Amino acid sequence: MADPTLQQLLREPRMLLAFGFGSGLSPVVPGTMGTLVGLPAIWLLALLPLPITLIVITLAAILGVYLCDYSSRQLGVHDHKGIVWDEFVGVWITFLAVPLTWPAVVAGFVIFRFFDMVKPWPICVADRKVHGGFGIMFDDLLAGLAALGTMQTLIYFSIL
Template identity: 40%
Template sequence: MTTEISLQDKIAVHASRLGPSGLSPYAPGTVGSAVAIILAPVFFMPLPIWLRVLVIAALFCWGSIQITRAEKILGSKDPGEIVLDELVGQWITILPFASLSFWWMLLAFALFRLFDITKPYPVKDSEKWLTGGWGVMIDDVLAGIYAMGCLGALHTLFA
C-alpha cells in the first residue's frame, strides 16, 4: 500500500530544506546559512526593523510547524537536510543592521556558523526545551543571538 503525500507535506519538506539547500551532500547547514546571507540584502535587510522582527517571529512560528511536519515525513529527528532554522538564526545575527558590507556579511555568516556548530551553553541544552520543530528552531535562535551580540560589538569597535 502506498501513501499519497499531500501538498501540505510537500510544502513542509521543501520549506524545511530551504528549497534545494538542505539536499547539499556537503554541509547542508552551512549551505542553508549561505543562502540566508545571500537572500538577506534583498528580502530582509531593506525592511524596517519592526518588520524584520515580525518576519523572524513569523518564520520561527511557521517554520517550527513545517519542521515538525517534515520530521514526521522524513522519519528522523532534526535531520541534516532541515535548514530553515539556519535562515532564522542567520537573519537574527544581522537583525539590527539595515546594511552591511560584503566583509561584515561574511563575518556574520562565520559567527553564526561558529555558535551554531559549537553550541555553547545554553544553545545545546535549548534543543530539549521545546518539542518537534520548535526545539530545532530555538537553538539556532540562541546561536543567532550570540552571533548578533558579537557582530554588534565588533561593528561598534571597528566600523
C-alpha cells in the same frame, strides 16, 4: 521515509521549505549550504523598517516550528540534517541592525556557523533538551542571537 530526493521535495512544499529549497540535500555540510541559500534574504530584510523586519523574522520562526515539526515527523527523524529552515531564520537574526558591508556579511556568516556548529552553553542545552519543531528551531534562534550579540559588539568597537 528515507532521505528525500529533490523530486519528492518539489511535490511537498512544506518539506521543500524546510529543506531550504533543496539546499539541505547537500551531501556535504547541509547546514552551511542552507545558511548560504538563506543569506541573500538579509539584503531584502535590510530594506524594511526594523519593526517590520522583526515581525517578518518572528513569523518565519513560527512557520519554521511547523515546517520543521512536519518534516521531522514525515522523515521519522528528529532534526534531520537536511532540515535547514532553522538556519535561514538564525542567520537572518544575526544581521538585525547590522550594516551590510562585505566584511560584515562574511563575519556574520562565519560567526553564526560557529555558534550553530559548536553549540556553546546555553545553545547545547536547548539542542539536547528541547524537542519537536520548536526544539529544531530554538537552538538556531539562540545561535542567531549569540551571533547578533557578537556582531553588535564588533560594530561597537569599530572592528566591523
